[in-house]
Amino acid sequence: MSLSIGIVGLPNVGKSSLFNALCKEQQAQVASYPFCTIQPNRAIVPIPDQRLDKLFELLKVSRKVPATIEFVDIAGLVKGASHGEGLGNQFLANIRDTQAILHVVRCFEDVNVAHVAAEINPRADIEIVQLELILSDLQLVERKIERLSGALKGDKKLLPMMELTQALRQHLAEGKPAATFPQRNNEGFEALNHELRLLTAKPMIFIANVDEDSLAQGSSYLDQVRQVGKEQGIEVLAICAKLEQELAGLSDQERKEYLQLAGVEESGLEQVIRKSHQLLGLISFFTMNEEEVRQWTIPRGWTAPKAAGVIHTDFERGFIRAEVIPYETFVAHGSSAAVRAAGQMRIEGKDYVVQDGDILYIRFNV
Numbered sequence: 001m002s003l004s005i006g007i008v009g010l011p012n013v014g015k016s017s018l019f020n021a022l023c024k025e026q027q028a029q030v031a032s033y034p035f036c037t038i039q040p041n042r043a044i045v046p047i048p049d050q051r052l053d054k055l056f057e058l059l060k061v062s063r064k065v066p067a068t069i070e071f072v073d074i075a076g077l078v079k080g081a082s083h084g085e086g087l088g089n090q091f092l093a094n095i096r097d098t099q100a101i102l103h104v105v106r107c108f109e110d111v112n113v114a115h116v117a118a119e120i121n122p123r124a125d126i127e128i129v130q131l132e133l134i135l136s137d138l139q140l141v142e143r144k145i146e147r148l149s150g151a152l153k154g155d156k157k158l159l160p161m162m163e164l165t166q167a168l169r170q171h172l173a174e175g176k177p178a179a180t181f182p183q184r185n186n187e188g189f190e191a192l193n194h195e196l197r198l199l200t201a202k203p204m205i206f207i208a209n210v211d212e213d214s215l216a217q218g219s220s221y222l223d224q225v226r227q228v229g230k231e232q233g234i235e236v237l238a239i240c241a242k243l244e245q246e247l248a249g250l251s252d253q254e255r256k257e258y259l260q261l262a263g264v265e266e267s268g269l270e271q272v273i274r275k276s277h278q279l280l281g282l283i284s285f286f287t288m289n290e291e292e293v294r295q296w297t298i299p300r301g302w303t304a305p306k307a308a309g310v311i312h313t314d315f316e317r318g319f320i321r322a323e324v325i326p327y328e329t330f331v332a333h334g335s336s337a338a339v340r341a342a343g344q345m346r347i348e349g350k351d352y353v354v355q356d357g358d359i360l361y362i363r364f365n366v
Contacts, residue, residue: 004099005072008074009129018102018104059288099202108211133177137201138169148165168189216262
């Protein structure tokens with residue numbers, strides 16, 4: 001399954017710079033004035049995984065195929081965007097299909113990069129964007145209530161859905177995101193959210209875009225974002241988009257040395273991928289043959305037949321068994337043949353829950 005993440009924030013907070021860094025190339029226009037991004041930028045990016053690299057090295061096959069992630073960078077939001085102000089509102093629909101949201105917050109000073117407010121205030125900036133997302137969801141919920149009002153005349157079974165939707169409207173009207181709605185865990189809300197694709201129900205990560213010095217030393221701006229994240233239960237990543245862009249054109253070894261000099265262990269992309277997987281409860285498994293080794297991404301808790309269906313629907317329909325080798329076991333022995341000879345390959349049935357790093361050989365018959 002593909003992973004898709006939307007990038008939001010005020011104008012000139014570094015969204016497009018971060019997008020370009022994540023994509024390792026100049027796909028989005030970057031400028032020091034508001035609304036530089038007019039059309040939403042989209043990019044499919046390979047997911048970095050050192051385990052895939054190691055398997056490729058051991059197998060000596062002709063190609064490795066990583067799982068991918070799609071990033072969608074929309075125009076900067078401003079106060080009033082949900083009612084048509086600025087250019088952000090018309091692009092919110094472009095991130096409704098994403099699975100998570102990166103909210104980029106400006107935590108750096110630069111006289112050459114304009115800011116929409118008189119001063120940099122991360123807490124206030126966060127509040128503006130979050131309110132616009134809430135108001136955008138509120139508009140959808142109100143339109144849903146209008147449709148339900150007409151449908152209720154002919155079908156009283158819709159009354160529970162109407163009551164749920166009205167309760168959600170009140171919750172949003174109080175300035176609260178759908179993610180904190182008290183009834184968010186019932187089936188009715190799941191169906192409603194599946195239909196409306198509520199922005200504020202999506203998992204979110206705050207990206208504090210800091211200057212290079214603040215990566216290691218911190219700053220008062222970063223402290224503000226972390227405090228808001230603590231209050232709202234939202235993960236915070238400190239990333240220097242400018243540094244990430246500089247890293248994009250380097251070799252793996254040069255990138256590693258550069259990161260060490262900056263006092264960080266992972267690149268921004270690696271942090272975003274790792275935290276996104278944790279946030280969405282995703283894991284990776286691998287398949288291999290004589291020509292390639294391939295990485296697949298699935299939700300944690302999926303059984304072997306469901307995982308097999310990601311490879312091909314016939315694999316799930318005709319699933320017989322899965323031959324499983326944990327990644328560490330494969331690396332220790334160096335090949336599938338050696339693992340088999342050592343009696344370390346497991347045979348698992350339909351109830352087996354796939355673990356992160358599993359190497360699977362699917363046996364099926366249709």
